[in-house]
Amino acid sequence: xxxxxxxxxxxxxxxxxxxxxxxxxxxxxxxxxxxxxxxxxxxxxxxxxxxxxxxxxxxxxxxxxxxxxxxxxxxxxxxxxxxxxxxxxxxxxxxxxxxxxxxxxxxxxxxxxxxxxxxxxxxxxxxxxxxxxxxxxxxxxxxxxxxxxxxxxxxxxxxxxxxxxxxxxxxxxxxxxxxxxxxxxxxxxxxxxxxxxxxxxxxxxxxxxxxxxxxxxxxxxxxxxxxxxxxxxxxxxxxxxxxxxxxxxxxxxxxxxxxxxxxxxxxxxxxxxxxxxxxxxxxxxxxxxxxxxxxxxxxxxxxxxxxxxxxxxxxxxxxxxxxxxxxxxxxxxxxxxxxxxxxxxxxxxxxxxxxxxxxxxxxxxxxxxxxxxxxxxxxxxxxxxxxxxxxxxxxxxxxxxxxxxxxxxxxxxxxxxxxxxxxxxxxxxxxxxxxxxxxxxxxxxxxxxxxxxxxxxxxxxxxxxxxxxxxxxxxxxxxxxxx
Ligand code: C2O
Ligand code: CU
Numbered sequence: 001x002x003x004x005x006x007x008x009x010x011x012x013x014x015x016x017x018x019x020x021x022x023x024x025x026x027x028x029x030x031x032x033x034x035x036x037x038x039x040x041x042x043x044x045x046x047x048x049x050x051x052x053x054x055x056x057x058x059x060x061x062x063x064x065x066x067x068x069x070x071x072x073x074x075x076x077x078x079x080x081x082x083x084x085x086x087x088x089x090x091x092x093x094x095x096x097x098x099x100x101x102x103x104x105x106x107x108x109x110x111x112x113x114x115x116x117x118x119x120x121x122x123x124x125x126x127x128x129x130x131x132x133x134x135x136x137x138x139x140x141x142x143x144x145x146x147x148x149x150x151x152x153x154x155x156x157x158x159x160x161x162x163x164x165x166x167x168x169x170x171x172x173x174x175x176x177x178x179x180x181x182x183x184x185x186x187x188x189x190x191x192x193x194x195x196x197x198x199x200x201x202x203x204x205x206x207x208x209x210x211x212x213x214x215x216x217x218x219x220x221x222x223x224x225x226x227x228x229x230x231x232x233x234x235x236x237x238x239x240x241x242x243x244x245x246x247x248x249x250x251x252x253x254x255x256x257x258x259x260x261x262x263x264x265x266x267x268x269x270x271x272x273x274x275x276x277x278x279x280x281x282x283x284x285x286x287x288x289x290x291x292x293x294x295x296x297x298x299x300x301x302x303x304x305x306x307x308x309x310x311x312x313x314x315x316x317x318x319x320x321x322x323x324x325x326x327x328x329x330x331x332x333x334x335x336x337x338x339x340x341x342x343x344x345x346x347x348x349x350x351x352x353x354x355x356x357x358x359x360x361x362x363x364x365x366x367x368x369x370x371x372x373x374x375x376x377x378x379x380x381x382x383x384x385x386x387x388x389x390x391x392x393x394x395x396x397x398x399x400x401x402x403x404x405x406x407x408x409x410x411x412x413x414x415x416x417x418x419x420x421x422x423x424x425x426x427x428x429x430x431x432x433x434x435x436x437x438x439x440x441x442x443x444x445x446x447x448x449x450x451x452x453x454x455x456x457x458x459x460x461x462x463x464x465x466x467x468x469x470x471x472x473x474x475x476x477x478x479x480x481x482x483x
Contacts, residue, residue: 035076035078035079035080036079036080037079037080037081037082037126038075038079038080038081038082039082039083039084040071040073040081040082040083040084041065041083041084041085041086042064042065042070042071042083042084042085042086042095042137042153043064043065043085043086043088044062044063044064044085044086044087044088044089044093044139044146044151045062045063045064045066045088045089046060046061046062046063046088046089046090047060047061047062047063047066048060048061049061049063049067049068049150049208050209051068051176051178051182051203051205051208051209051210052178052182052203052210053210053212056181056182057181057182058182059176059178059182059183059184060183060184061149061150061184062089062146062149062150062151063150063151064151064152064153067153067208068150068152068174068208069152069153069154069172069174069207069208069229070137070151070152070153070154071153072153072154072156072170073137073153073154073155073156074155074156074157074158075129075156075157075158076129076132076157076158076160077129077130077131077132077157077158077159077160078128078129078160079128079129079157080126080127080128080129081125081126081127081128081129082124082125082126083095083124083125083126084122084123084124085117085122085123085124085125086121086122087117087118087119087120087121087122087123088119088120089119089146090119091119091141091142092110092116092117092118092119092141093116093117093139093141093146093151094108094109094110094114094116094117094123094139094140094141095108095123095125095137095138095139095140096108096109096137096138096139096140096419097125097127097135097137097155098135098136098137098138098155098269098417098440099133099135099136099250099251099271099422099440099441100127100129100131100135100155101130101131101326101420101421101422101458102127102128102420103127103460104420104458104459104460104461104462105460106125106126106127107419107420107460107462107463108125108139108140109140109388109419109461109463110140110141110388111387111388111389112388112389112461112463112479113460113461116141129157130324130325131157131251131252131324131325131326131422132157132158132159132160132162132251132321132322132324133156133157133248133250133251133252133253133271133273133324134154134156134170134225134226134227134248134251134271134273135154135155135156135157135251135271136152136153136154136155136172136227136229136269136271137152137153137154137155138151138152138153138229139151140388140463142473143469143472143473144188144189144199144231144469144470144472144473145188145189147229147231147469148176148184148188148199148231148469149184150174150208152172152174152229153172154170154172154225154227156170156225157251159321159322160322161322162223162321163223163247163275163317163318163319163320163321164221164315164317165221165222165223165275166220166221166222166310167220167221167222167223168222168223168225169222169223169224169225170207170225170227171206171207171224171225171226171227172206172207172208172227172229173204173205173206173226173227173228173229173230173233173235173266174204174205174206174208174229174230175200175201175203175204175205175230175231175232175233176201176202176203176204176205177199177200177201177202177203178201178202178203189470189473193232193470194377194470194471194473194474195344195345195377195474196344196345196412197232197412197413197468198231198232198268198468198469198470198471199231199232199469199470200232200233201230201231201233204233204290204298204300206300206301211300211301212301212302213301213302213303213304214288214301214302214303214304215303215304215305215306216278216280216303216304216305216306217278217282217305217306217308217309217310218278218279218280218281218282218284218305218306218309218310218311219278219279219309219310219311219312219313219314219315220277220278220310220311220314221275221276221277221278221314221315221317222275222276222278223247223273223274223275223276224244224273224274224275224276225271225273226264226266226271226272226273226274227266227271228266228267228268228269228270228271229268229269230268231268231468231469231470232268232468232469232470233268233292234265234266234267234268234292234293234413234415234443235264235265235266235290235292236263236264236265236266236290236291236292237263237264237265237266237288237289237290237291237300238262238263238288238289238290238291239262239264239276239288240286240287240288240289241279241280241284241286242276242277242278242279242280242286242303243258243262243277244258244259244264244274244275244276245257245258245274245275245277245319246258246259246264246272246273246274247273247274247275247319247320247321248271248272248273248321249270249271249272249273249437249438249439250270250271250422250438250439250440250441251271251273251422251440252324252326252422252437252438252439252440253320253321253322253323253324253438254435254437254438255320255435256275256319256320257434257435263291265292265443267413267415267441267443267467268415268441268467268468268469269415269417269441269467270415270439270441270443273321275319277314277315278303278305278310278314279313279314280303280305281305282305282306282307282308282309283305283306283307284303284304284305285302285303285304285305286302286303287299287300287301287302287303288300288301288302288303324422324438326422326438326455327455327457328455329401329402329403329423329424329453329454329455330401331401331403331426331453333400333401334400334401334402334403334453335396335397335400335401335402335403336402336403336405337394337396337402337403337404337405338381338404338405338407339380339381339393339394339404339405339406339407339464339478340356340380340381340382340406340407340409341378341379341380341406341407341408341409341410341414341416341444341466341476342356342378342379342382342409342410343376343377343378343379343384343410343474343475343476344377344378344410344411344412344471345411345412346410346411347409347410347411349411350409350410350411350446350447351409353447354407354409354447356407356409376474376475377471377474377475377476378410378466378471378474378475378476379475379476380393380464380465380475380476380477380478381393381478383475383478384474384475384476385465385475385476385477385478385479386475388463388477388479390477390478390479391479392461392478392479392480392481393478393479393480394464394478394480394481395480395481395482395483396456396480396482397456398456398457398459398482398483399455399456399457400455400456401453401454401455402453402454402455402456403426403451403452403453404423404451404452404453405449405451406442406444406449406450406451406452407448407449408444408445408446408447408448408449408450409447410446411446412446412468412471413443413444413445413446413468414443414444414466414468414471414476415441415442415443415444415466415467415468416441416442416443416444416464416465416466416467417440417441417463417464417465417466417467418440418452418454418462418463418464418480419440419462419463419464420458420460420462420482421440421454421455421456421457421458421462422438422439422440422454423438423439423440423442423452423453423454424436424437424438424439424452424453424454425437425439425442425450425451425452426451426452426453427449427450427451428448428449428450429448429449429450430449439452441467456480456482457482458482459482459483460481460482461479461480461481462479462480462481462482463477463478463479463480464477464478464479464480465477465478
C-alpha cells in the first residue's frame, strides 16, 4: 500500500461542501446573463496547509491565495476573464490556462509567449471563455516543482443552460510525496523520476485534503468534475455500486456513456465530468477505489448516505451537454504527420520491439540521452526539448485539417497535451474510437498508436508535451507553430 497517511478515524476529512469546502456550488441558473468581464486575482506564495489529518503536522507548500487548490475561478461561457497574477514566490512563475483555446500571448509559456513573472512582479491575463467546461490553471515555469508543491486551481466555465443537477461538485485530485513529518519531499526532478514514471507520491488528496467520506443522499444527482492535478499519478476510479456516466472529457462534451471497464481514467492534467446518480439506500455506505496501478488498489473514500432520502428514485432529466464551437476537422482532406515518442528507461528495447529505426541519431533514447544533464531523456521525433524556446517540429498549415499519428515507442504511459486547441481522438491502434472524443490531453499506453485530428485555427507557437511533469522537464516536449 503506497498510502503513508491513513485517514484518521476520529477526525474525518469530509470532501466537498460541508467542511471548509467551498469547492462546490449548486449551479443551475437557467436564463441568459449579460456577457461580462470577470476579474480575479491570484497570488502565488509559500504557505502552510493541512493536507493530512492530525496528529500529523501541517505542510509547508506553495499555493494561490493561501489555498490548495487555488481559488475556484467560475465564469460563464462568453464572459471575458481577467486575472491579475502576483508572484510572491522566490522564483519566476507564469500561469497556464490548461485546455483553454485562447490567444497565444495569454498561454503562460515562459520565454515563448511572455517573459516569466519575476518575484514581486505581476502579470494580467485576459481572454474570452469560448468553450464551456472543466479546466484548470497551473504554472508553466518549472512545473514539475511548482505544481508539485501545490500551485494549481480549477477554472470552471458554465454552459448557458447546464443540465439540471442537485449539486455541482469539483474534485481536484493530487498525489504528494510526503516525508514522515508531512513535509514535501524535496527530491524534485531526481534522475529516477525523470527516467521512469515521474514523481509518484504516497498521499492522495482531494481538494487539498486526504479524504475520508463524501456525503450524499438517496436519489441525489451530482455533476462531479474530476481534475487530475498530480505530476505523474494516473487515476482509474472504480465507483463500486455507482454507475457514473461520462458527459465531458477535458472539458469538452462527449456523448454520455458509461466508462469502459467501469473505470473513470484520468492521466495527469485530464478532466472528466460525470453525472453521478446516488442510487443507494438511506444510510448506505459504499467505496470509491482507485485501480490505476496493478497490485496497488486503494480505497479513496467512502460515499456515505444521509438517513433521509432526497427523492424516491434518481431523476431522469437529460444529461447531454451542448456542443462546443470547435471547427470540425475534415478527415478526408487532412494532412498527416507522424509524431513518435521515444526514450526513458527500457525505451531502446521497446523501439527495437516495434521495429523502429533508432530515431534522433545518437541521442535516440539510449544511454547517451540519459547522461545528458538529466534533460535529454525523452524525445519527440528524435529531439529532446531544453526550455520552451524551440524550433517548431511541426508547422501545420493554418485553418487546414491535420491528423497527427502518435506512436508511443516507450515503456511508459504518457498523457500528451496540445496547447491552444482541442483535438478529436479518432483511433487507437488502428481501431476507431467509439466517441471520437474531443480532448486536449490524450493518455497513451506503452507501444500504443493514437490518431488525433484538429483544425489548426489558432495562430501561434503552441507547446505539445507529456503532462507527466518530469517527462516534460526531461525533454518530452515540442513546439507546433501555426502561422
Ligand atoms: Cu497543463 Cu503545457 O500544460
Ligand atoms: Cu510522459
